[in-house]
Amino acid sequence: MLENEISKVIVNAAFQVHSNLGPGLLESAYEHALLYELQQTGLNVERQVELPLIYKKVELNCGYRIDLWVERLVIVELKTVEKFDPLHVAQLLTYLKLTDNHLGLL
Template identity: 55%
Template sequence: MSNELTGEIIGAAIEVHRQIGPGLLETIYEECLISELQNKGLKLSSQHSLPIIYKGKQLNSVYRLDLLVENEVIVELKTVESLSGLHKAQLLTYLKLAKLRYGLLLNFNVPMMRQGIVRLLND
């Protein structure tokens, strides 16, 4: 299911990029992507809180996931010149903490959306 689901999310991201192009704020892309995903009937959570557990104790701090789709795929949105290893490490950490397998890193600040898509797996 998740491979199909990531494909649907990528398709929605491509549609958003096709409609509004690069160069806007991350929050605009997030709002548009939420609309596209909801139109597809997908269940999602925006700015989803992920608690931090350190040595068995829950800390007051939390991570905020940009999107959690169908409780299966973490989607992190960026509007940067280029994705770095740090962006990938951040998403992998989120996947490990959430105990999820599939993640998408989407950078909307690219001429063609396919250049800004990274699929990550937490094995």
């Protein structure tokens, strides 16, 4: 499956989760529910993947973690906020750069 096809599955699963749970829960609750929904589709999904920073050929664990990494092609960063902050977008762009992925969903 290509990134765009995977992203459609992710968006549909996210709508399922939101329709069933509604607003107001912790980010981790939505993360677990979305993980479940995506696993039901047969996709390979990793949760809370540590993402080291490579600096001068040295691996540094700076605390970066990908919420959900689907098929190692699409990064999903969950946020339970009323409005996205530019910092949220920057975080996702950084994760894309560090993984050489091309598609992320916020």
